[in-house]
Amino acid sequence: MNQHIDPKHPAVAARTGYSACPHDCPSTCALEIDISGGRIGRVRGSRANSYTAGVICAKVARYAERANHPDRLTQPLRRTGPKGSGSFAPISWDEALDEIAGRFRDAEERYGPETVWPYFYAGTMGLVMRDGINRLTHAKGYSRFFSSICVNPAWSGFLAGPGRLAGPDPREMAKSDLVVIWGTNPVSTQVNVMTHAVRARKERGAKIVVVDVYRSPTMEQADVPVLIRPGTDGALACAIMHVLFRDGFADRAYLAEFADDSAGLESHLQDRGPQWAQAITGMPADEIEKLAQLIGRTPKTFIRAGYGFTRSRNGAVNMHAVTCIATVAGSWRHEGGGAFHTNGAIFGWNKRMIEGLDLLTGPAGAARQLDQSRIGEILDGEEEALAGGPPVTAMLIQNTNPVSIAPDQERVRRGFAREDLFVAVHEQFMTETAQMADIVLPATMFTEHDDLYQGGGNQYVLLGPKLVDPPGECRSNHEVITALADRLGAEHPGFAMSPRELVDWTLRNSGRGTLEELEERRFIDVQPDFETAHYLKGFAWPDGRFRLRPRWNKVPFKTPAKFGPHQAMPEWPDHWDVIEEANEEYPFRLVTAPARSFLNSSFTETPGSQAREKRPELMIHPEDAAALGLAEGDLVELASARGATLLHARLFDGLRRGVVVAESIWPNRAHEGGKGINSLTGSDPVAPFGGAALHDNRVRIARA
Numbered sequence: 001m002n003q004h005i006d007p008k009h010p011a012v013a014a015r016t017g018y019s020a021c022p023h024d025c026p027s028t029c030a031l032e033i034d035i036s037g038g039r040i041g042r043v044r045g046s047r048a049n050s051y052t053a054g055v056i057c058a059k060v061a062r063y064a065e066r067a068n069h070p071d072r073l074t075q076p077l078r079r080t081g082p083k084g085s086g087s088f089a090p091i092s093w094d095e096a097l098d099e100i101a102g103r104f105r106d107a108e109e110r111y112g113p114e115t116v117w118p119y120f121y122a123g124t125m126g127l128v129m130r131d132g133i134n135r136l137t138h139a140k141g142y143s144r145f146f147s148s149i150c151v152n153p154a155w156s157g158f159l160a161g162p163g164r165l166a167g168p169d170p171r172e173m174a175k176s177d178l179v180v181i182w183g184t185n186p187v188s189t190q191v192n193v194m195t196h197a198v199r200a201r202k203e204r205g206a207k208i209v210v211v212d213v214y215r216s217p218t219m220e221q222a223d224v225p226v227l228i229r230p231g232t233d234g235a236l237a238c239a240i241m242h243v244l245f246r247d248g249f250a251d252r253a254y255l256a257e258f259a260d261d262s263a264g265l266e267s268h269l270q271d272r273g274p275q276w277a278q279a280i281t282g283m284p285a286d287e288i289e290k291l292a293q294l295i296g297r298t299p300k301t302f303i304r305a306g307y308g309f310t311r312s313r314n315g316a317v318n319m320h321a322v323t324c325i326a327t328v329a330g331s332w333r334h335e336g337g338g339a340f341h342t343n344g345a346i347f348g349w350n351k352r353m354i355e356g357l358d359l360l361t362g363p364a365g366a367a368r369q370l371d372q373s374r375i376g377e378i379l380d381g382e383e384e385a386l387a388g389g390p391p392v393t394a395m396l397i398q399n400t401n402p403v404s405i406a407p408d409q410e411r412v413r414r415g416f417a418r419e420d421l422f423v424a425v426h427e428q429f430m431t432e433t434a435q436m437a438d439i440v441l442p443a444t445m446f447t448e449h450d451d452l453y454q455g456g457g458n459q460y461v462l463l464g465p466k467l468v469d470p471p472g473e474c475r476s477n478h479e480v481i482t483a484l485a486d487r488l489g490a491e492h493p494g495f496a497m498s499p500r501e502l503v504d505w506t507l508r509n510s511g512r513g514t515l516e517e518l519e520e521r522r523f524i525d526v527q528p529d530f531e532t533a534h535y536l537k538g539f540a541w542p543d544g545r546f547r548l549r550p551r552w553n554k555v556p557f558k559t560p561a562k563f564g565p566h567q568a569m570p571e572w573p574d575h576w577d578v579i580e581e582a583n584e585e586y587p588f589r590l591v592t593a594p595a596r597s598f599l600n601s602s603f604t605e606t607p608g609s610q611a612r613e614k615r616p617e618l619m620i621h622p623e624d625a626a627a628l629g630l631a632e633g634d635l636v637e638l639a640s641a642r643g644a645t646l647l648h649a650r651l652f653d654g655l656r657r658g659v660v661v662a663e664s665i666w667p668n669r670a671h672e673g674g675k676g677i678n679s680l681t682g683s684d685p686v687a688p689f690g691g692a693a694l695h696d697n698r699v700r701i702a703r704a
Contacts, residue, residue: 017467018046018522021060022129022446023599024122024150026307026342026457027192029056030523033063033447038468040064040447049523051171051458057191059597065606066445071429073442074472083417086435093473096424096439097480101487103422103438104394111390113141114367120145121372123399123602126451126464127354127506128499129477133398135356136481138364139490143392146369146560148690149406151342154310156557156689157319158341160550161327163540167340168302168332169527170458174199175336176302178294180209182322183233184306187217188596190457193304194218200336207298209291211236212308213591213695214619214661215654226291228281229656230589231312231579231696237321238573239277240292241328242269249296251330258535259327260545268572280575282656295329300336311591311695313564313686314576320550321573327546332534342456346528349454350509353494354502369560373692374683376408379415394422396484398443398477403432404601404667407681407692410643426480429605432667442474449476450499452506452518459527463503463518478502548573557689564687579696580682586640586698588624588660592677593695595663604667616645616671619652619661620701628701635672635704638662640697643679646672646704660701672704 014036021029030049034041043063045056076096081087107115118137124130137144159165173179173196186193200206201223210222213230228236244250245266255262274285274292281288295301303326309319323339331337352358359365368387370378377385378392386392406412416423416436425437434440448470453462470476478499485495494502504515518524531537538544552569553562570576582589594600597609604610618638620630630636634649638660647662655661668676681694 017447017465019447019467020453020462020464020523021056022124022126022451022453022464023060023602024125025190025599026455027052027190028125028453028455028458028460028462029060029192030460030462031056031060033467035467040067040468049460050525051192051455051460053192053195055191055195059599059603059609062606062608065608066603067447069429069605071605072471073427073429073440074474075442076473077440079438083419084436086430088440093475096441097483097487100396100424100439101484104488107394107422111393114143115390115392116140116142116394117370117392118142118145118396119372119375119400119402120398121147121149121400124446124451126446126453127349127351128451128502129449130399131351131355132478132481132494133396135354135492135494136485136490138356138359139485139492140488141364141367143389144367144369146371146690148371148373149692150307151310152557152689152691153312153315153686154305154307154319154341156555157309157316158305158323159555159557160316160320160552161323161546162535163547163556165341165345166343166528166533168338168533170304170340170343171196172336173197173302173304174203175300176200177204177206177300177336178209178298178302179206180211180295180301180303181218182211182303182305183308184304185212185216185218185593186306187221189594193457194221207294209294213655213659214593216593217596219654224291224294226283226287227654227656228283229659230591231314231318232281232575233309233318234314234321234573235277235280235575236283236288237318237325238269238272238575239274239288240295240325241265241573242273243289243292244296244328245269246273247293247296249293250328254330254333255328258332258539258544258546259548260543261549262328265324265328265548265572272574295325299331300334301326301329301331302336303331303339305339305341308695310691311693313578313580313693313696315686315691316688317570317574317576324548324573327548333536335530338534343459344456346459346526347454347461348510349506351506352509353497353505356492356494359492371685371690373407373690374685375402375406376411376415376683379418379421380411393420395424397423397425397433401431401433401601403436404676405665405678406683407678407694408642408683409668409676409678426477431601432669441480442472444470444474444476448474449478450503452503459525460523461512461518461526462523465519552688555688559689562688563685563690566688569687580693580698582658582698586700588658588699588701590638590640590680590697590699591659591661591695592664592681592697593661595665598665601665601667604665613666616647616662616664616666616677617650618647619650619655621655621657621659622651622653624657625649625651628703630703637702637704638680638699640680640699642682643675645675645677645679660699
């Protein structure tokens, strides 16, 4: 940590601290943070980290606006009015923790431990602060948390081919001759992808292809923009492979050595050419031909597949189809080639002490797992969603804001309004979930506690040390979990350890050195060697072959069950028509894409982000707007079978007709009428391992 004299406060040494971005973004940027007077200031990307490369997104660069916000929660609160009224009174920490523990014990006595459901997600991606809540869950035998809202369709779709959730070094994009950015908008959501793709264009003359459902800020930077209808990626991928086989671009020697049934795939694709795909995707057949030939003629093609795949009911099938392109073309064999989604498999963490995983060998291992995405059905008492167990009558919520971000919002809010449901929320701001709580606890931010991070879209292990003291009475997730464990009689060695001790134990027992070594280095590059990363020693199946013909029941994804219409998943890459296609009653397809200045519901409270996003708007094609009699700025009602919301129309020609986009997630209260975009989205499980199809909605539009 570098120190110098702060000219505004000469008695206080100013310094630069080193950390890692904690938010739910694959970039996991290495940060340098100015600190003065016990507060953080400017935040920069580390140039010493070869993936961050000195570049971070604007919202994190302005993090001081969030950390030093006057509306931060700084003391425990107890509800004094009706649920959702926002009426709270301050209480002490001991009063708050005693009440939570007492209400949990009361609930257990009536229904058994599974009536308590600790609920969390990715408000921080730190291993200690995010995942430590599982240690309490396992020690007490509470209902376990099945994580599903974000990654499951995309991860299972990628796993279906290589058999492992890892791929080429993402820095190899800079060594590519063709970077295909598919199903992600990194200019808005993971800027470092663009750092390396643009470097390839500048240094190698590489082309950048962007495949998306609207003209996003990333597509505006593309050499080859590819605009398709939502949920039709599989059709485009099939047509590309049809051309690769037809025109002699398929790497048959590579396929013979590394793929399972290329002849079967080629036969399957005979009638799935560009004309077939045009009818499904809306992309002209001649443009599909040109794209396929560009890929076929460019051995160093790097496909960077994003999280858009995980938001659609056919997302797993689509992701698998896209990864198959790299296999048919033989791109994996080249530096700067192959397919990449995330590097989750390379870290090899031993999280026994953080999560109390050793407790799962006892009775806790038999506790039910409740699906995060189906919180509405669960709190509404649906028997199937409750897995045959008791109702959920007590919750501790950390790192997430389901009253804003969960699908099927009307049901979610109805569930949180139950008088027999006790909810404690540990938060940084008075979110819409906190407003529905009985007890609200003030939480630290990432510079105010110690934690350990891993890259998702890169290969770094990073340390996030405590740099400043938290404001007021804020406490970390770890402090809350250990205090409740003490009151509830939960036993595990991890409860007696500090965050630094947990970090050190995890590093040592995962073969990643020690905390002292990581403190000195700040981050560790754990990228596998080239042959391993590119599967040149074979893919991660017993026979070493990429699965062009996926065995969906064999995909190595940890799950309590199969979900959705998994038995009907196609045998080969295809367009699987299970999406919410438009119909006469609901003639438009809605995508709820991420907003550039928000990160899910984080940053919605900061003035800078609010000013940049302005208000909730609906992008609609000018010709569609004219047909509906709508003009720029008109207030419109957007409705699905699940609910309705109000937004202002923004005429935008960068999408296919019949497709509309609402960049989100604005709080419900930001919408006129108080109902947000997730009033429209569905929580029905996505095949094969669950998920929330947040971008897969049919809707109707009318002037409000």
